[in-house]
Each structure stands twice: as C-alpha cells, then as structure tokens.
Amino acid sequence: MSQHWLATGRASPRLVLxxxxxxxxxxxxxxxVVVPIVPTFLYMTEYEGAKSSVSPTLPEPTPAAPGAPPFSGSDTTTVPVRGFTSAGNGTRSSPPGPPARGCLQGGEFLAQENTRVGLLFASKALVQLLVNPWVGVLTNRIGYHIPMFLGFTILFLSTVMFAFSGTYTLLFIARALQGIGSSFSSVxxxxxxxxxxxxxxxRGRAMGTALGGLALGVLIGAPFGSVMYEFVGKASPFLVLAFLALLDGALQLCILQPSRVSPEGxxxxxxxxxxxxxxxxxxAGALCFSNMGVAMLEPTLxxxxLQTMCPPQWQLGMAFLPASISYLVGTNLFGILANKMGRWLCSMIGMAVVGISLLCVPLATNIYGLIGPNAGLGFAIGMVDSSMMPIMGYLVDLRHTSAYGTVYAIADVAFCMGFAVGPSTGGAIVRALGFPWLMVAVGALNVAYAPLCRLLRSPPAAEEKMAILSQECPMQPKSYTPKEAQRELSLTEEAENVE
Structure with missing residues (x-):
C-alpha cells in the first residue's frame, strides 16, 4: 500500500509542489530569522563585551534588571561600554539628537555596523549569484531531484553552524554556505x-503557491527570530529550523527519489x-530592482x-511583519489574477508601488508608522514576483527550447543581485548620506524602471518556432497570438515526443 502511495506521489504535480x-x-x-538577531548580537558581544559567565557559543542578551528586556526604557542600570557610559535615565553620550530612553550608545560603532551587517547579509546572495549558473547547467544534465536534495543537505549544515557560531567571521561563513544551498533548492x-x-x-498558479512558501518563510522568520532570541537564546531558532530541515529531507527522499538521474529530454x-x-x-531586471528595496531595508531598518525610535528588541523583527503578510497575500492572489489582467501590467504597477512605499518609510516616527509603507512594499513585490517567475518559463517556451533549469538560474541570479547589491551598498550609502536618502534613491529607481515592463506585453515568438507553426498550419500562418503560439508549440512537442 505504501509503495503504491509513493509511486502515485512521485507522479503527482501537487506533491512535487x-x-x-x-x-x-x-x-x-x-x-x-537572522535579521533582528545579528545587529543586537554583534552589539552585545563586540561593543558591550560579553560577560565571562555567558557561553561564547550561545550568547544571550542579558537584561539589566529582572523582567526588563534589553534596550528597553525600563533599564535603570549603568553599563560601562568602551569609554561610554550608558544610563537608563535617557542620557545619550554619542548619537546626536534629543534624549530618549533605552537608546543604544556608541553612534560610531552603530555607523560602522551598518556596513558590516550589510556585508554579512549580502554574502548569501553573492555566493548564490556565483553558484546559480552552474546549478542551471547541472540540472539540465542530471535533472532536478539530486540538486534539490543537495540544497537540503547544505541548508541543514548552515543552520547548525548559525546555532553555534559566536563570532562575526563564523556567522559570515554560515551565511555564505546558506547561499550555496539556496542556489540548489531554488533553481x-x-x-x-x-x-x-x-x-x-x-504554471502561474503553481509558481504563486510556491512563492507563497517563500513569503511564509519571510513572514515567520524575523518575528520568530526576535522573540526566540530575546526569551530563549540565540541558538534556539536555528535548532528548531535544523529539526524542520531534517523533516524536509525525509519528504524529499520519499517523493523525489534524489538518487535517480533524470536529465532534460x-x-x-x-x-x-x-x-x-x-x-x-x-x-530579470524587474525581479532584481523590486527585491533590492526590501534587501536594503533588512540590515539598515x-x-x-535603534537610533531614532529606541524600540525594545522584539519590535525589530515585528517591523517586517506587515511586509511579510502582504507579500504572502500578493503572491497567492496574483498567481491567479496576473494571467487574466496581464502579467506585464501587474509587474509595472507593482514596481511603481514598491517605489512609492520606499519613499514613505523614512516618514515613520514609530513602529506603527512603518505598517503602511511595509505592507505596500510586500504586496507590490508579491505582484512582481508572482508575475515574473511564470513569464520566465513562458519566454523560454515561446522563444527558446523548453528546458527550464538555465532560465530559472537567471531568474534566481536576478533575485540574488538585488539581495547582494542591496545590503552591501545600502549600509555604505546610509553611512555617507543617511537612511532617508537611501530610500529615496532605491524608490526612484523602481519607479523609473516600471514602464519597461510594458515590453513584456506581447513578446514575439522565435523565428524557428514560428516556422514550425507555419509548417503545421500553413493555412493560418499569421493568426497566432503569443499564448496561442505557446499552446500550439506545446502540442507539437508532445506529439514529437510520443512519436
């Protein structure tokens, strides 16, 4: 009975999905999950100097008073910090501006940390950027199943390394290792x-559902990381993820048979x-620039x-919650609607809304002011991603050979370009010009790029494929729309495979 279920599952597109x-x-x-953890973790270990009683592999934020979260307004102790004295009464010795309760001390360190945290976050995307083309070629030769399982294995190792890394260098290596695993899994x-x-x-609906998994991961990650880090410890969220990764590996073994080589036909x-x-x-450009905005927000927001709102630790992760929820809604909604109203139009509107939302982020004075801009940003990126991913496969069907590993390597490269350039340059721009000007620059870039999506309204088929259609249907050589051409080509290729 179980063997029959497995055989049926391996042939089921829904289980593959x-x-x-x-x-x-x-x-x-x-x-x-690392977004709210890394900035404060580095501050606690490098700036304040972790207490010898705290384990170097599992450093935890230590509240100054019982029941008081770190950096909160209830901190009434005085902590010596490399020449600074941090008093809980609101006195601020380094950052300019009006006094505020619970703000971090050491403005110079925080300014430098923008760049270091940005580079750490970007390392994953940079490595993924380099590995993606090779994974695309590999999938064309041995199929998709073995690379998927390799992605799980590397992701598991990266997660365990995050749990037990206590220095910036080890965290950097773990993040880069995750980039390799992500390349195999996503492509x-x-x-x-x-x-x-x-x-x-x-395909459009399936891509929207799959991107819903991406969105749900983004939705869960930051709030889960901030809450677990503050109340349980730094290693706890990563150990939970490692256990879930093992379950994913078992699922892949049952459904995909990763020992079998099945190259493209x-x-x-x-x-x-x-x-x-x-x-x-x-x-690819639409994928890159739309995701670059949220990639710049991750290390800098x-x-x-911390510098302007002086929030408690848990709010650093919760600030990204509206973007994650709206991205989840956008990908699932427009995975269905985009094909009906035109994927090019969804992408164009989405990029414009991304730009406007980014321009509104610096106007917020507290976490509640971030809800609207972040929600608009997530929803708009969901529109772009759920439209562009199916378009990539459609363009290959219409203009090239219907083998998808390479084109989705390009799509993932574009995605990673945004997450590589964004964090690595965002921190430097913030240090030179300030956070508001960073948002103005990337917002204007998205608004300026949006009209180019109109070029995807009716892309022409390749000449050789139109010639095939003309031979198959000589009485109607010019009556095909792009969708009709793709449908006829699919039928022709299926007939040739049967023969």
Whole structure:
C-alpha cells in the first residue's frame, strides 16, 4: 500500500509542489530569522563585551534588571561600554539628537555596523549569484531531484553552524554556505515546477503557491527570530529550523527519489543565448530592482529604528511583519489574477508601488508608522514576483527550447543581485548620506524602471518556432497570438515526443 502511495506521489504535480513549497519555506525562514538577531548580537558581544559567565557559543542578551528586556526604557542600570557610559535615565553620550530612553550608545560603532551587517547579509546572495549558473547547467544534465536534495543537505549544515557560531567571521561563513544551498533548492525547485506544469495558466498558479512558501518563510522568520532570541537564546531558532530541515529531507527522499538521474529530454538553450534575449533581461531586471528595496531595508531598518525610535528588541523583527503578510497575500492572489489582467501590467504597477512605499518609510516616527509603507512594499513585490517567475518559463517556451533549469538560474541570479547589491551598498550609502536618502534613491529607481515592463506585453515568438507553426498550419500562418503560439508549440512537442 505504501509503495503504491509513493509511486502515485512521485507522479503527482501537487506533491512535487508541496516539496518545493517546504524547501522555499525553510530557506527563507533562515534567510530572515537572522535579521533582528545579528545587529543586537554583534552589539552585545563586540561593543558591550560579553560577560565571562555567558557561553561564547550561545550568547544571550542579558537584561539589566529582572523582567526588563534589553534596550528597553525600563533599564535603570549603568553599563560601562568602551569609554561610554550608558544610563537608563535617557542620557545619550554619542548619537546626536534629543534624549530618549533605552537608546543604544556608541553612534560610531552603530555607523560602522551598518556596513558590516550589510556585508554579512549580502554574502548569501553573492555566493548564490556565483553558484546559480552552474546549478542551471547541472540540472539540465542530471535533472532536478539530486540538486534539490543537495540544497537540503547544505541548508541543514548552515543552520547548525548559525546555532553555534559566536563570532562575526563564523556567522559570515554560515551565511555564505546558506547561499550555496539556496542556489540548489531554488533553481532546481522552480525548474521542476515548470516541467511538471506545462500549461501556462496552471504554471502561474503553481509558481504563486510556491512563492507563497517563500513569503511564509519571510513572514515567520524575523518575528520568530526576535522573540526566540530575546526569551530563549540565540541558538534556539536555528535548532528548531535544523529539526524542520531534517523533516524536509525525509519528504524529499520519499517523493523525489534524489538518487535517480533524470536529465532534460531536450537540449537546453545555452546560457549566453538566454542572456542576449532582451525580454528575459527585462523580466530579470524587474525581479532584481523590486527585491533590492526590501534587501536594503533588512540590515539598515533595525539599526535606524535603534537610533531614532529606541524600540525594545522584539519590535525589530515585528517591523517586517506587515511586509511579510502582504507579500504572502500578493503572491497567492496574483498567481491567479496576473494571467487574466496581464502579467506585464501587474509587474509595472507593482514596481511603481514598491517605489512609492520606499519613499514613505523614512516618514515613520514609530513602529506603527512603518505598517503602511511595509505592507505596500510586500504586496507590490508579491505582484512582481508572482508575475515574473511564470513569464520566465513562458519566454523560454515561446522563444527558446523548453528546458527550464538555465532560465530559472537567471531568474534566481536576478533575485540574488538585488539581495547582494542591496545590503552591501545600502549600509555604505546610509553611512555617507543617511537612511532617508537611501530610500529615496532605491524608490526612484523602481519607479523609473516600471514602464519597461510594458515590453513584456506581447513578446514575439522565435523565428524557428514560428516556422514550425507555419509548417503545421500553413493555412493560418499569421493568426497566432503569443499564448496561442505557446499552446500550439506545446502540442507539437508532445506529439514529437510520443512519436
């Protein structure tokens, strides 16, 4: 009975979708769980000098008074900090501006930490950026199943390393290792979905659901990390994730059979050819610039909040909650609606809203003022992602060979470009110009790029594919819309495979 269930499951697109959903979910929980932890962890260990009684591998924030969270207004003790004296009565010796209760001391350290935290966050995307093209080529040769399992294995190792890393260098290595695992999981996962959902509309819904896993991971990660770090300890969220990763590995073993080599049935279009396709480049640019905004917020927003709002620790993660919830809604909603109203239009509107939302972020004076801009940002990025991911597969079907590993490597490269350039440059821009000007720059960039999405309204089919259609239907050589052309080509390729 169990063997029959497994055989049925391996042939079921829905179970394949479930495997990809879980893989993206865990990867993105790990992606964002560190966002509220790293800035304060580095401050506690490097700036304040961790107490000898705290384990170097499992440092925990130590409240100054019983029941008082770190950095909160109830802190009434005096802590010597490398030449600074931090008093809980609101006295601030370094950061300029009016006194505020519970604000961090050491403005110079916080300014430098913007850059260091940005580089640490960006290391994952930079490594993923370099590995993605190779993973795309590998999936075309051996299939998607083995790379998916490799992604799980590396993700598990990275999670365990995060749990027991007590220095900036080890955290940096763990983040970079996560980039390798993410490359295998995302490229192989999206390519696998595109192959098991050949119909364009069904593929769009499946991609929206899979991106919902990504969104749910982002939704859970930051609040989960901040609460667990403050009340349980630094290692706790990572150990929970490591256990969940083991369950994901068992699911992959049952459904995907990762020991089996199953290369693509057709020879894939070379990467260099796809990179010369202007329509693929426009879609990749939309993915890159829309995600660059939230990538710049991840390392800089918590530190800006610490400097200007003086919030308790748990609010650093909760600030990202509206963006995560709205992204989850946007990806699932427009995974269905985008095909009906036009994916190019969804992307264009989404990029414009991303820009406007980023411009509004610096106007907030407390965490409640961040709800509207962050919610608009997440919803708009969901519109762009749920539209551009299916378009990537559609463009390959329409203009190239229907093998998806390479094109989703390009899509993931674009995604990673945003998360690599964003954090690595965002911290430096904040230090030079300030956080508000950073938001103005990236917001204006998104608004300026939005009109280019109109080019994806009706992309032409490749000449050789139109020639195939003309031979199959000589009486109607010019009557095909892009959707009709893609449908006819799918039918032709299926017939050729049967023969």
């Amino acid at each position: 479930a495997v990809v959903f879980v893989a993206l979910l865990l990867d993105n929980i790990l992606l964002t 192989a996962g999206l390519g696998l979905l595109a192959s098991v959902y050949p119909d364009d509309s069904e 057709t020879k894939a279009t070379p990467l260099t050819t796809l990179l010369r396709d202007p329509y693929i480049l426009v879609a 918590p530190i800006w909040m």
